[in-house]
Amino acid sequence: MFCQALGFHEGNIQQWDCSSEAGLQNASNAVQAATANYMTLRASGVRSSRNLFTPQIIARRTDVVKQLRPVTDAYVVFKATGVGKESISSFVERATKKPYVIGSAFYELVKPETIQVHKRICLRTKPDGHLYSGTHDEVRKVLGLPTGGEIKVGPAELKDFQVFVESTSINRHVIPNQDILVVKL
Numbered sequence: 609m610f611c612q613a614l615g616f617h618e619g620n621i622q623q624w625d626c627s628s629e630a631g632l633q634n635a636s637n638a639v640q641a642a643t644a645n646y647m648t649l650r651a652s653g654v655r656s657s658r659n660l661f662t663p664q665i666i667a668r669r670t671d672v673v674k675q676l677r678p679v680t681d682a683y684v685v686f687k688a689t690g691v692g693k694e695s696i697s698s699f700v701e702r703a704t705k706k707p708y709v710i711g712s713a714f715y716e717l718v719k720p721e722t723i724q725v726h727k728r729i730c731l732r733t734k735p736d737g738h739l740y741s742g743t744h745d746e747v748r749k750v751l752g753l754p755t756g757g758e759i760k761v762g763p764a765e766l767k768d769f770q771v772f773v774e775s776t777s778i779n780r781h782v783i784p785n786q787d788i789l790v791v792k793l
Contacts, residue, residue: 619720622760634757641754669768671750672731676740679730683714683739683789688782697778700790714772714789715780720762721773728774730789734767739789 611621622642624635686703688694696715697708714730723729729747731740741747745755751771753759763771772789782788 619762630757637754637757638759669733672733672740672769673738675750676731676742676746678738679741680737680739682792683730684792685732685737686788686790688784688786688788691782691784694782695778696775696780696782696788699782699788703788704790704793706793708778709791709793710778711774711776712791712793713775715775715782716787716789717761717763717771717773718783718786720760722758722760723773724758724776725756727776730772732770732772732787732789734769 612618622638624638625631626635684704686699688699691699696713700708700713714728725744728741728744729751731747731750732738733740742750748755748759753761770787772787
């Protein structure tokens, strides 16, 4: 809040816990990635950034199909229509008519989100709707994201696929028209 009060853009502010070796490594990885992204932008003539610590996802459909495993048969996709302020747990229970299990639902990335290192990521190709996934590192590599630690990611205009992030919460709010991916139980 202090940095925002000084006029820094939200995407240029990042907070780390550097009291542990893992926290310091996360900070180092984020600064390294942000510097590389900024230098690439600077080389193309950009003189400032409002999203220094919010990397954009980059990927190609061919890389997704070639490097990740198909998982279409393991999931069902639901469109969150007619929702107000509904939690992901109540949405999944209403949509599937089954009890919600933590980690069984994935939300579509539609706004900047912090993705923790333990969260799984699935990709859905357009327009055919095939789902692909892999290990944490495999998926992050295909998306052009650092492989370790937490990372704040902004949604990009991805014409070839949708990104889904595992929800490990019961009270995450579902956004109207957001797609929710649920493991078939």
